[in-house]
Amino acid sequence: MRGETARSSVPVWMKPIVYGAGCMVIAGGVLPGCTIVHDTKASAGYPNVPTAASAPFPAATPTSIQTDEGTEESPSAPYLVVKEGRRLGSFNNLKEALEAAKNKSGARIDFKKLGSTLWSEEPLQAERHIEAPLIYQMPELERGCEVTSLAMLLQQAGVDADKMTLAEEVKKDETPFEIVDHMIHFGNPNTGFVGDIATFQEPGLGVYHGPVKELAERYLPGRVVDATGAEFDDVLRLLQAGAPVWVIVNMQYQELDDDQFETWVTPEGMLDITYQEHSVLITGFDDEYVYFNDPLGEDERAERTDFQAAWEQMGRQAITYAK
Secondary structure (H helix, E strand, O other): OOOHHHHOOOOHHHOOOOOOOOOEEEOOEEEOOEEOOOHHHHHOOOOOOOOOOOOOOOOOOOOOOOHHHOOOOOOOOOEEEEEOOEEEEEEOOHHHHHHHHHOOOOOEEEEOOOOEEEEEOOOOOOEEEOOOOOOOOOOOOOOOHHHHHHHHHHHHOOOOOOHHHHHHHOOEEOOOOEEEOOEEEOOOOOOOEEEOOOOOOOOEOOOOHHHHHHHHHHHOOOOEEEOOOOOHHHHHHHHHOOOOEEEEEEOOOOOOOHHHEEEEEEOOEEEEEEOOEEEEEEEEEEOOEEEEEEOOOEEEEEEHHHHHHHHHHOOOOEEEEOO
């Protein structure tokens, strides 16, 4: 169970153990932790920290076609924009596909490999729920919320995947934990899992969408959709198409105050971190709430506007799959 200490403003190193993505032993206490791209501090002048609103989509090869205008279509581009039966363009990147579809009233995005519709501009349903397995990260993986939520996503897709195997296979960042001139130096979760995934008794953090997406591709080759950077309503439209969505939020499921963040040093530069980072699997929504499977062992809901604010603050990270 998640301790209520996770929802207070008491300095985390003075609290009992709180289950989340990251935790470390420091100054004789247990410190949960995970790096995070945070928009407020970035705008205040923190170096090398992209804002949540500008969090990049995964790198993509340029757009391949505008078939109605006679350009050549790339057979490998997975996202196909279609309107009234006409193929308007194929794209290697979901961001480009969304931009193109939104510029053409009545267009939709199909996943070319499967011939299924991934996104349309039709209004969101009043309510949508998807069944997905609920898997506990505890007791084996005290920092394993990201891989456990991925295990739920993969199992919902019919793939035989378990959290322990995923914990072994997820890419690691081996940068050691150090404190230099009162600054924490550690790995970058955009590169790989940082620290020890199994126990709070060793330093550790967590992992972000890039390495998780790479791992998911090994189990669902050619079907993984990285929606990082999208609008939240577009994420819900992906869920409306039939698949749950892996996300990074925080343990309060609402926007955090600035005092919940501090700056760490990684090999790639300075990043803001929060010790409340958490990963869950979104399984549904209605007009008021978002519903999700929490790997801490709870089938939960949170107010939709609060959940969206937490997700945006954590860099708009989202992964799903095409059905």
